[in-house]
Amino acid sequence: MRRRSTQSTLSTPRRFFFACFACSALIVVSSIAAYGQATPKFDSSRAWEHLRQMLAIGPRPAGSPAIEQTRKYIKDQLTAIGLKAVDQAWDDETPLGRVHMVNLIATIPGATADRLAITGHYDTKLFREFRFLGASDGGSSAAFLLELARVLKARRNRMTIELVFLDGEEAVIEWRGNDHTYGSRHYVDVAKRSGALDSLKAMVLVDMIADRDLGMRRDSNSTKWLTDIIWGQAAKMKLDGAFLPALTTVEDDHLPFLAAGIPSVDIIDLDYDAWHTQRDTIEAVSARSLQVVGDVLLASLPQIEAHLNH
Ligand SMILES: [Zn+2]
Numbered sequence: 001m002r003r004r005s006t007q008s009t010l011s012t013p014r015r016f017f018f019a020c021f022a023c024s025a026l027i028v029v030s031s032i033a034a035y036g037q038a039t040p041k042f043d044s045s046r047a048w049e050h051l052r053q054m055l056a057i058g059p060r061p062a063g064s065p066a067i068e069q070t071r072k073y074i075k076d077q078l079t080a081i082g083l084k085a086v087d088q089a090w091d092d093e094t095p096l097g098r099v100h101m102v103n104l105i106a107t108i109p110g111a112t113a114d115r116l117a118i119t120g121h122y123d124t125k126l127f128r129e130f131r132f133l134g135a136s137d138g139g140s141s142a143a144f145l146l147e148l149a150r151v152l153k154a155r156r157n158r159m160t161i162e163l164v165f166l167d168g169e170e171a172v173i174e175w176r177g178n179d180h181t182y183g184s185r186h187y188v189d190v191a192k193r194s195g196a197l198d199s200l201k202a203m204v205l206v207d208m209i210a211d212r213d214l215g216m217r218r219d220s221n222s223t224k225w226l227t228d229i230i231w232g233q234a235a236k237m238k239l240d241g242a243f244l245p246a247l248t249t250v251e252d253d254h255l256p257f258l259a260a261g262i263p264s265v266d267i268i269d270l271d272y273d274a275w276h277t278q279r280d281t282i283e284a285v286s287a288r289s290l291q292v293v294g295d296v297l298l299a300s301l302p303q304i305e306a307h308l309n310h
């Protein structure tokens with residue numbers, strides 16, 4: 001289907017080019033990508049498999065052996081698609097003492113060095129009284145970013161894309177003071193000190209995006225033009241049942257970026273019955289929800305790039 005619609009927009013010489021190679025679907029697909037005529041499609045079945053694999057590791061709180069195992073999984077998957085994850089490691093002070101944390105950063109070079117960061121957390125909240133798997137809360141964002149990495153690696157990107165798997169989003173005890181967003185605060189601190197913040201033009205955060213009954217409201221803390229592009233695109237695609245026009249206010253990993261002056265948006269479904277309960281398991285989430293977010297975000301990227309003049 002995609003090939004046909006793409007070909008109909010091509011000039012005659014290029015149509016001839018494709019006809020010559022029609023016997024090899026692989027060559028045709030790579031040619032389309034090289035000409036920037038089509039973006040590879042987000043495949044939620046791949047994201048779903050990543051989610052299953054990470055849930056099989058068990059609860060994955062910051063500093064645990066299980067999150068170390070999760071990092072290995074993420075890195076191995078990135079390596080398999082030709083991307084290298086760089087560790088941004090540090091020890092942070094928490095109400096439970098020092099905890100070793102690691103953000104994982106994978107960079108996909110674009111036509112310019114200006115960066116668009118796409119981020120999400122991969123840690124799960126520590127609960128001692130029950131087994132918290134975090135299918136949507138921590139699992140969905142990490143699984144989504146892995147599949148998005150595959151798609152964006154094959155896309156011709158106008159800006160450099162930085163995929164950031166954030167550690168320590170969750171409070172070690174309770175969301176107050178500095179007991180939250182350890183990974184995003186550390187990332188922004190490092191970027192400020194190194195001067196890397198100058199080339200960071202915008203940030204898109206995904207969090208809790210696999211709720212079976214997906215309904216994400218616009219976040220009033222997020223940058224308006226970014227929110228308008230993404231929610232507007234969803235409306236064009238008739239996916240406004242998932243990207244709802246109603247407003248809410250969310251505190252999340254986007255706040256340190258916003259405080260540093262980086263336009264940022266949080267795509268999050270906080271209206272999730274299983275939130276921070278033992279019911280946040282594979283039964284509460286769906287691949288379809290990951291697909292909707294993937295489709296809308298990818299369709300929004302050209303507008304985000306255009307807004308940033310790339
Ligand atoms: Zn949480």
